[in-house]
Amino acid sequence: MTETPAGGTANIDTVGILGSGIMGAGLVEVAARSGRTVVLRSRTQEGADAAIAKLTKGLDRQVDKGRLEADERAAILGRISATSELSALADCDLVLESVVEDLGVKQSLFAELDGIVKPGAILATNTSTLPIVELAMATSRPESVCGIHFFNPAPMMKLVEVIRPITASDETIAAGLAFASSCGKDAVEVVDRAGFIVNALLFPYLNNAIKMWEQGTASIADIDTAMQGGCNFPMGPFALLDLVGLDTSLAILDALHGEFGDPNFMAATSLKRKVAAGQLGRKSGRGYLAY
Incomplete structure (x- = not known):
């Protein structure tokens, strides 16, 4: 070679x-x-x-x-x-x-x-x-x-x-x-910037979906249904968060917030609590949804 x-x-x-x-x-x-x-x-x-x-x-x-x-x-x-x-x-x-x-x-x-x-x-x-x-x-x-x-x-x-x-x-x-x-x-x-292309655009959306649910705008199920049916996404934000892993999602948001300081990158409270509780998504059997 x-x-x-x-x-x-x-x-x-x-x-x-x-x-x-x-x-x-x-x-x-x-x-x-x-x-x-x-x-x-x-x-x-x-x-x-x-x-x-x-x-x-x-x-x-x-x-x-x-x-x-x-x-x-x-x-x-x-x-x-x-x-x-x-x-x-x-x-x-x-x-x-x-x-x-x-x-x-x-x-x-x-x-x-x-x-x-x-x-x-x-x-x-x-x-x-x-x-x-x-x-x-x-x-x-x-x-x-x-x-x-x-x-x-x-x-x-x-x-x-x-x-x-x-x-x-x-x-x-x-x-x-x-x-x-x-x-x-x-x-x-x-x-070489935190989040590169996809995660820098994706995770503010996922984070804001969590905050929307925390504020009582709609249920997890209805937010997922709305983003699937309204944007033709293959899955809603909460299903995607659980697939990625809530610990990985938190680490990505922390890295984005650390580099850019944008409030949209500040991890939602419930995400931090779920990671602390070991509720990490599909891999642990429970995240924002149960598996």
Whole structure:
């Protein structure tokens, strides 16, 4: 493989994915479907194996429904390996992390990856709102660090935001855009500002929906129905908040408010209370709705 001298790779053939949650497993499927070799790394081998098992079941369902050929299923799975060792990512051309939305955790991870992953490889984050430049500066290769933000569920959602921190080289951003496009996604380039495009526009809307309910304007059910029927949205704001996760939603709003100071980004009271109570949405069985 040929490396570019200014950061970023000419070809991305092997991809490392960090994180075995729903998002991580989705990223593995997307990268493997694009024909690339994929290494999934989780903190434990059990977690990595469980993610692959879940992915396998999902592909099996697609075969059963006639959406995927059996030989393609086998080919996709054959490109994937699972590990608990960061050292297994050493030869990857691109490493994309999707771990907890905590800046300190991600900075420590990037610093560790910097000493493991080969020179010239791209280190990328799937963060939805954290500052990419602060991750870049935790490494000795800031020119090779960018954001590549897929949306959940990654195999189905068409958009990818490729985020350019001020430290990234043109080659790195071009490689990130090309990677996303080769995965069948619509890639857009965004400067490194909290929330990027989608979340910076989406979360004031979600936050104001909560405040509308808190003020007694309408019920949760009626607000969701109104936004679905009146705006042709696939789901209402409360259903979407629960799908995203209330803890993730709160973290995004806090990051937006911290950067811009706009009152629309100040998290609604009930959102903070629900997160404190462990009512995080679908993943905990209860959020603004019950599951």
